[in-house]
Amino acid sequence: MQILSPEETARLLPYPALAQAIAQILQEPPPTAPERMVVPLPGGSTLLLMPAADPALAVTKLVTVHPQQNPSVRAEVWVMRTATGERLALLDGGTLTARRTAAVSLLAAQTLAPDPGGALLIIGAGVQAKAHLEAFHLGLGTNKVYIHSRSPERREALAAYARRLGTLAQAIERVEAVLEEVRLIVCATTSPTPVLYECTEDSFIAAVGAYRPEMAEVAPEVVQRARVYVDTLEGAKAEAGDLLQAGVDWGRVTPLVQALSGPSPAPGPVLFKSVGHALWDLAAARLAMRSLGLV
Helix, strand or coil, X not given: CEECCHHHXXXXXXXXXXXXXXXXXXXXXXXXXXXXXXXXXHHHEEEEEEEEECCCEEEEEEEEECCCCCCCEEEEEEEEECCCCCEEEEEEHHHHHHHHHHHHHHHHHHHHCCCCCCCEEEECCCHHHHHHHHHHHHHHCCCEEEEECCCHHHHHHHHHHHHHCCCEEEEECCHHXXXXXXXXXXXXXXXXXXXXXXXXXXXXXXXXXXCCCCCCCECHHHHHHCEEEECCHHHHHHHCHHHHHCCCCHHHEEEHHHHHHCCCCCCCCEEEECCCCHHHHHHHHHHHHHHHCCC
16 A cells, blocks of 8 residues: 655646546546545544545545644545455545645636636635645646735735746735736635625636635625536535525526536626535545556
8 A cells, every 4th residue: 555645645636637537527427425424522623534436446535623733634535446445545635635626626617717817816825725826827827816815924925836836926915906807716715704795797716715504705795696606516505605694596506517518607707616525535536546557
């Protein structure tokens, strides 16, 4: 069994190829992927298990959340042969999760964005913000980026990293200052209250930070204006606070699998809400194992 470091895991999961691996798994007969198991631990900690399997590979992501520890979140992804149970690899869970989440957003932008070549605004400056910066730069050719975060130090640091990638990047204090210019918006914060209240009619918004019903990054008035897409309908109905708090009409919410083969969105802003799914972990494991020559 191979044990992969964060750096090794990243090298096995280039964003454009990972986006295509996710598209492929969405268009196949659904692999087995039960709801994630959540086990409360003493002291407000949590153990989460997220399994998925197809005829060739089975994966389980193991996550622990201990709010008082540093790091507070630890994760690994076990990969094994479905037929025999042979353990093939242990991938870094944090790296895989960041990259597959950004790759899902990239796939959505490639499919749905009215102007995928436009300037990018990233709200947030953490792990997901960095991953989305990399994914959109490599997958869409994004070369103009604005970074907003409540922390001046963190937004300046991410803007500096973006410039090292070769983009024209600027840290900004106010989101409103660039909304008329940008065409791509990524909300990647853990804010419990909205951080985006406006957008243009040809904006594409990827909202990935809010992961509980009581959290919302996108204001209800933006949700109500937008053409709404989600990574999975069942996950969004359970966890997408942005949509739940806006009282969205689920009859007008389209899952990504349908968007891949459906018509282009009607004119107006497009909102893609992602809450995650074990199938994206399986798609990443497939790509990594192919790169290693193990499948």
